[in-house]
Amino acid sequence: MASEKTVYKKPKSLTDVNFTYCWGCGHSTVHKLIAEIVDELNIRETLIGVAPVGCAVFAYDFWNFDVTEAAHGRAPVVATAIKRVHPDKTVFCYQGDGDMVSIGLAEIMHTANRGENLTVIFINNTNYGMTGGQLAPTSLMGQVTTTSPRGREAALHGYPIKMAELLTQFEGVKYIERVKVTDAASVIKTKKALKKAFLNQINGVGFSFVEVLSSCPANWRMDPVTANAHIDKNIAAYYPLGLIKDVK
Amino acid sequence: MTTKSNEKVFIKGNHAVVEAALDAGCRFYAGYPITPQNEIPEFMSKRMHEEKGTFIQAESELISVNMVFGAAAAGARAMTTSSSPGISLMQEGISYMAGCELPAVLVNVMRGGPGLGNIQPSQSDYFQATRPGHGDFRMITLAPHNIQEMYNFTFDAFDLADKYRNPVMILADGLLGQLMENVELDRSRKPLYLNTPKPWALTGAKGRDGQRILSLLMQPGVLEKHNFDLKKKYDLMTKDEIKFEAQGMENNPDYLIVAFGTVARISKGTIRLAAEEGLKAGLFRPITVWPFPYAQLKEAAKKVKKIFVLEMNMGQMLDDVKIAVEDASKIEFYGRPGGGVPTAEELLKFIKGKVK
Amino acid sequence: MIEQIIIAGSGGQGVLTLGIFLARIAVYEGKNAAWLPSYGAEKRGGFSFCSLVISDKEIYSPVVETPDTLIVFDQRAIESYAARAAEKTMIIENTSLIPNDTAGKGKKVLVAASGIAKALQSDKVTNIVLAGAYLAAKKIFTFQNAETIMKDMLGSKAGSLMQKNIDALKSGFESVK
Known part of the structure; x- marks a missing residue:
């Protein structure tokens, strides 16, 4: 009988609940990467997460560590308070683009400006997923959504906000990287970036921010393969990938 | 720990709120400037530092109340204060705290309205205190009528918040905030429930599965049951806390x-x-x-x-x-x-x- | 007894401090006191105002309509508040800054408080000169208790400022006797 060797298993930091995200959605991938990192850094028992309002509102169903909900857009200030109460714990928030860049812009900007020692994970899929694919501040020019049937127009909607670049000006922000999860290589890069954002907090470096370009095939009306190609070709062209700020 | 003796002091209502919060073991405060309650964050910024707690000048009332939400979720005794227009903004967080069953204290130093109104004393927020926020919830609201009560009731509010895991409001007004009177600070009063464990609080899942603070209950019937459970709690408040x-x-x-x-x-x-x-x-x-x-x-x-x-x-x-x-x-x-x-x-x- | 006081003047004259000073002497003497300032936008334009109620009994309303004592620091203050005075009201006027006495009803106590303060080489003690005048005119508090509270309020600055303030209190007191 051939001996068996475990080469892959579910992270301890995931519950047994199956992901309920749509086919091709980037959330499941990023959720799993976070769980793997939490296991690898051995911080499951000292970690507190803050979930957003939006598609990832149920993130706490899938993660087996402490998680609180936050009102729409308020995750960074809820996380701020948790970190101030428990400075010895690792605290992160996980937000989508409607949550962070629209209703929660004040919260993320001031939290960044205060230089809170937090890990912030930003999932940018250029629309409001949960509510049915409405226009977000991050939607691309010309993007057709359920509230921009003629496509995004500058005169009506302005231009897409580049959140990662916007945050670079704050002295208190120490690390910003933009990544994607469209293929194996980019998933590995994303994991590296997320891990660094957690390690920065543990090492007291300060506010660390990872923006993940993530696909939303259901609302984009695309199959998953085409959706990933859309990120590679169009979205990443507007939102450049790579390291944006890294203060040692 | 040293035993402190009681102190008679001649202070403003807004200052009495600060002393009461600290005496009741509050070590987290977030607040945003608005007249006529500015003496609270100002004095708190000094006193909270002396007590080695956390003072944050939030960037809006939405931020203050959601910081209090976070601190409460983490198990801390937490407070925010404001005046009428700011309380309108805080109604979001108050409802979330009621839904998540988080204890917190809010002080409303009421001013004239509607809208920006003025900064004179008013009782214009009786409705938004006694019929707060969205959703089907209740909140104990204490209305002091002198500075001694500003002190006593603020202290009481922290005990009540922990007793019921629910936000509690102090409904004062600009006159009570600004008025100076003689007050006895009861430095020997012991806060109730301050050291009672909060097994529901988020402190890291040490030796256990992860747990949640949440008010989103989408499964059929679960939210309805939650509301029935909350009602039982509100009935207890009605039975035991009327003053x-x-x-x-x-x-x-x-x-x-x-x-x-x-x-x-x-x-x-x-x-x-x-x-x-x-x-x-x-x-x-x-x-x-x-x-x-x-x-x-x-x-x-x-x-x-x-x-x-x-x-x-x-x-x-x-x-x-x-x-x-x-x-x-x-x-x-x-x-x-x-x-x-x-x-x-x-x-x-x-x-x-x-x-x- | 109940003593209702209105103090009015301009920012920087020590209007609010004078009110707290008198309130704290009252409390020190075992009476109740309630002090209420003007605040926020009311202060714009440099106006400064406070009301003070002193009583042996519980103080119900801290809002003063018709004062027993009206202390006015300057022309604008007397013009704004003289109408509140009744026959029973004692009006303590800083005549140095009131060229045109518009007060009608009430018993006047005239003190050149700013002038006296200047002679003591400190404009900042005008309010204390008026406090001295109040002590002498109303005879509610003892001079000694006023000194005790003054020392307490000056705190760490008592060493350098106490003597000047005592002189101001005395000068005000004697200007009425």
């Missing part, structure tokens, strides 16, 4: 004044003046404006000829008085809106005009 003051009832008064907060203290002067003119009046002062002392007021109102509801608004508590008393035709209302503070003489004149 009121009745003055002069032993003299079988002909007239009953119903007033809370600042108007209640002014009404005490009115009752003294009325007695000099041979009018027998008593005072019924709800201290918990929620839970409202309906049964107690009903009893007190039975034998009087007239009931005078006096408020610094155009008739908000009036609705509760109408629910409480058997014969609403006995009720007369006098209100001063938009920052007007009545004098004892003015209230007497109104009463005399109605009893002739």
Whole structure:
């Protein structure tokens, strides 16, 4: 009988609940990467997460560590308070683009400006997923959504906000990287970036921010393969990938 | 730990709130500037530092209240303070805390409205205190009428918040915030539940599965059950926490004044003046404006000829008085809106005009 | 007893401090006191105002309509508040800054407080000169208790400022006697 060797298993930091995200959605991938990192850094028992309002509102169903909900857009200030109460714990928030860049812009900007020692994970899929694919501040020019049937127009909607670049000006922000999860290589890069954002907090470096370009095939009306190609070709062209700020 | 002795101090209502919060073990405060409560964050920024707690000047009232949400979720005794327009913004967080069953204390130093209104004392937020936020929830609301009560009730509020895992509001006004009076700070008073474990709080999943603070309950029937459970809690508050003051009832008064907060203290002067003119009046002062002392007021109102509801608004508590008393035709209302503070003489004149 | 006081003047004259000073002497003497300032936008334009109620009994309304004592620091203050005075009201006027006395009803106590303060080489003690005048005119508090509270309020600055303030209090007191 051939001996068996475990080469892959579910992270301890995931519950047994199956992901309920749509086919091709980037959330499941990023959720799993976070769980793997939490296991690898051995911080499951000292970690507190803050979930957003939006598609990832149920993130706490899938993660087996402490998680609180936050009102729409308020995750960074809820996380701020948790970190101030428990400075010895690792605290992160996980937000989508409607949550962070629209209703929660004040919260993320001031939290960044205060230089809170937090890990912030930003999932940018250029629309409001949960509510049915409405226009977000991050939607691309010309993007057709359920509230921009003629496509995004500058005169009506302005231009897409580049959140990662916007945050670079704050002295208190120490690390910003933009990544994607469209293929194996980019998933590995994303994991590296997320891990660094957690390690920065543990090492007291300060506010660390990872923006993940993530696909939303259901609302984009695309199959998953085409959706990933859309990120590679169009979205990443507007939102450049790579390291944006890294203060040692 | 050193045993502190009680202190008599001559301080502002806003300062009394700070001393009470710290004496009650509050070590997390987030607040945003708005008149007439600015002395609270100002004084707190100094005192909280001395007590080695966390003071954050939030960048909006939305941020303050959601920071308090986070601190409460993490297990801390937490407080925020504001005035009427700021409380409107905080209603979001108050509802979330009620839904998530998080304890917290909010102080509303009311000013005139609607809109930006003015910064004069007012009781314009009785509605948004006693009928707060979105969703089907309740919140104990204490209405002090002097600076000693600003201190005592703020302290009480922290114990009540922890007892029921629910936000508690202090409903003060600009006059009570700014007024200086002699106050005894009870430095030896022990906070209740301060050291009671909070197994629900998020502290890291040490030796256990992860747990959640949440109000989102989408599965069929779960939210309905949650609301029934919350109702049981609100029923307990109604059974055990009603507070009121009745003055002069032993003299079988002909007239009953119903007033809370600042108007209640002014009404005490009115009752003294009325007695000099041979009018027998008593005072019924709800201290918990929620839970409202309906049964107690009903009893007190039975034998009087007239009931005078006096408020610094155009008739908000009036609705509760109408629910409480058997014969609403006995009720007369006098209100001063938009920052007007009545004098004892003015209230007497109104009463005399109605009893002739 | 009940003593209702209105103090009015301009920012920087020590109007609010004078009110707190008198309130704290009252509390020290075992009486109740309630002090209420003007605040926020009311202060714009440099106006400064406070009311003070002192009583042996519980103080119900801290809002003063008709004062027993009206202390006015300058012309604008007397013009704004003289109408509040009744026959019973004692009006303590800083005549140095009131060229045109518009007060009608009430008993006047005239003190050139700013002038006296200047002679002591400190404009900042005008309010204390008026406090001295109040002590002498109303005879509610003892001079000694006023000194005790003054020392307490000056705190760490008592060493350098106490003597000047005592001189101001005395000068005000004697200007009325």
